[in-house]
Amino acid sequence: MAYTNSVQLKGDDVTYKLSPNIKKYSLRDTGFQESKNGRFQLERSLDPSSPHNNSFLLKITVKADLQNFKMATTTENGLQEVNIFKHKNADVYTEQLNYILKDLIERDVLVKG
Template identity: 35%
Template sequence: MAFKKEASIKGLDRVFAVSPEARPYTLRDNGFVNTRGGNFQYKRDMENESNQEFVLKVTVDKDLKGLKISTVNGSGIQAVDITKLANNDMLLEKVNFIFDGFVDRNVFVEIKD
């Protein structure tokens, strides 16, 4: 999956881009870690009310221009559309809370239609 200027979580109608104000220290202060390739990655283990495990992965390229967002199963192999899961209200609330925090801290900007 290539980096894009704008990215969204599969199934959600929110679109994000890296904030022009974001700096490497901004990402590190918000839980991102450096990868071997020099990119920045945020991984958050999550589970829904039926105790299924998921991982929210957000990767920003080393130039702070591109972005990848995905939700995968607990093993990290298969992409999951969290909006189609049963009892997903708490999971969606957690994801929205995380991204609201990223927007508030100038990591991302939300693209409005």
């Protein structure tokens, strides 16, 4: 998956972009970890009962220049992209996904595009 300026999750009809007001401290405040090469990475479990259970993940990586990013819902090991919208428990996973994305939008990290 390549870095782009807008991302649409597999199975979703909404496109997300990085906010033009994004700041590095906003990324850190929302749980992103800065890697040695300057990229910011966030992994969040989509299991609403416990963030430690093996479940689907939301993975977001922002390039160091804060211009491009990639975002995907993946299996619990993070290696394979999945469509949570077609899962038998889609309502549970999408509710948690929407909660996380809403927080990132409110904190000026993402915008709907």
